[in-house]
Amino acid sequence: MPVEIEIKLKVQDLAPVREKLKELSAAPAGESLETNIFFDTRERHLLGSDCGLRLRRSRNLTTREEKLILTYKGPRAEGPVKRREEIELKVDSVEAAVDLLARLGYTRFLAFEKRRESWKLGKTTVELDTLPNLGAYVEIEAHSEAEVTRVQARLGLGHLTPIAASYPDLVARHLGERGKRETLLTF
DSSP states (O other), X not given: OOEEEEEEEEESOSHHHHHHHHXXXXXXXXXXXXXXXXXXXXXXXXXXXXXXXXXXXEEETTTOOEEEEEEEEOOOOSSSSEEEEEEEEEOSOHHHHHHHHHHTTOEEEEEEEEXXXXXEETTEEEEEEEETTTEEEEEEEOSSHHHHXXXXXXXXXXXXXXXXXXXXXXXXXXXXXXXXXXXXEOO
């Protein structure tokens, strides 16, 4: 069972993190614009069990290549570093994936865009993310909790407390605070 091990940190500015990555000889791994669409049953069974079902369209900003990935995320384990089962598969068509999910009883309940700049620091992935109206975040994903924490310190971010909320949680909260029944957040 594949497991995602990561932390998310809110930062004021991505530039210092980017400079630190360069100083540590991290390799840039591309920049993309993502559209993330989340699905659930009408009764919100997935959300109720702390699970997620996402269709991500990622467009590389340099090559214009698009990738479509359908992802299931299992419930989060306790602790400051997020651990959860993650199953991903490539799909060829947004429309076909949405149709298939609808026939299985899943409907879209939330969608948002995100700009992502990816870096590789050894075997660790560091993502520099920007979300509309929500600001800048750093995600650090590695093979172990110890490595995630070590990279956080190497990036000079050891003083920051990881955010437990997922991006869908943050987006839904933001949209709810606006007082409208919006389900889409874009640049």
